[in-house]
Amino acid sequence: MIKESELILNPDGSIYHLNLKPENISNYIITVGDPDRIDSITKHFDNVEFKTQKREFQTQTGTYKNRRITVVSTGIGTDNIDIVFNELDALVNIDLETRKIKKEHQQLTFVRIGTSGSIQKDIPVNSFLASEKAIGFDGLLYYYESDEFLEKGIANKLQEHLNLHPHKATPYVVNSSKTLLNHFTKDEKVFKGITGTNVGFYGPQGRVLRASLQDENFIDELTSFKYQDYKITNLEMETSGIYGMSKLLGHRALSMNAIIANRETGDFSNDPLQAVEDLIIFTLNKMATI
Structure with missing residues (x-):
């Protein structure tokens, strides 16, 4: 039995942070960073059956082209x-009444819809990019037993290439779901790449305002890195965690990025909202046909 201090429930029996019960979610889940993006997705649904919000975590569940889908910020x-992936997993793989892990594992399908900045000239603004691999600079996975699925070859080469300061977290690399990647990249307009997940938006992504950087060449070093046929294509702040937690918990995940900036050319999308809207429609249609 899992202790009350470890698996925390609200007075109504819902899971603590997300405020959800098992019946509130589908096995097909879209994640977004921004709670305001939820309505931009569910406005396309045929119906919305459930809504809730607690803190930054908003959830809506409904149907799109006969596919029941949950959208979580x-x-x-x-x-x-x-927080989000542990609690969503608990909803389907732990009996919340007995506090025991279920004998039958239930797999969830996660697709992230997010914005991202490219660090390669050949990944233009307003394009879509599916993250084939994610590089985590955040250290999250090192709090779990995770060695069996980490891509150590590319991670070791990157560590050598970057010559990171010893106080920074060692990078880790996790693959997306091959099934989802193949399904979402049949369209020629979708690029595939390696996504770097940073622990912040400014310093960790090489931006300078008033605070100086420990390594002012960090982004240039990421851009120049090559491993076999792979190169780092874009930066954001969630994908490595999504891939890592999905692998740990036996789920499948893919991160879809609307490229709204190119750090190499200095370009920014002339209509980032439309770029995200286009990716939303694309992703919903793909999820409806998995």
Whole structure:
């Protein structure tokens, strides 16, 4: 039996942070960082059967083209991903009344819809990018037993290439779901790449306002990194956590990125809202046909 201090429930029996009960969610889940993006997705649904919000975690469940889909906002960062993915997994794989792990494992399908900045000239603004692999600079996975699915070859090469300061977290690399990647990249307009997940938006992504950087060449070093046929294509703040927690808990996940900025060319989308809207429609249609 899992202790009350470890699996925390609200007085109504819902799970603590997400305020959800098992019947409130589908096995097909879209995650977004921004709670305001939820309505931008569910406005396309045929119906919405359930809504709730607690803190930055908003959830809506409904139907799109006969596919029951849940949309959850995670907020920014892999710390929030740790909360969201553990609690969503608990809803389907732990009996909340007995506090015991279920004998039959239930797999969830996660697709992230997010915005991202490219660090390669050939990944233009307003394009879609599916994250084939994610590099985590956040350290989250090192709090779990996770060695069996980490891509150590590329991680070791990156560590050598970057010559990271010893106080920074060692990078880890996790693959997306091959099944989802193949399904979402049949369309030629979707790029595939390696997504770097950073622990912040400014310093960790090489932006300078008033605070100086410990390594002012960090982004250039990421851009120049190559491993076999792979290169780092874009930066954001959740994907490594999504992939890592999904692998740990036996789920499948894919991160879909609307590229709204190119750090190499200095370009920014002339209509980022439309870029995200296009990705939403694309993703919903793909999820309806999995």
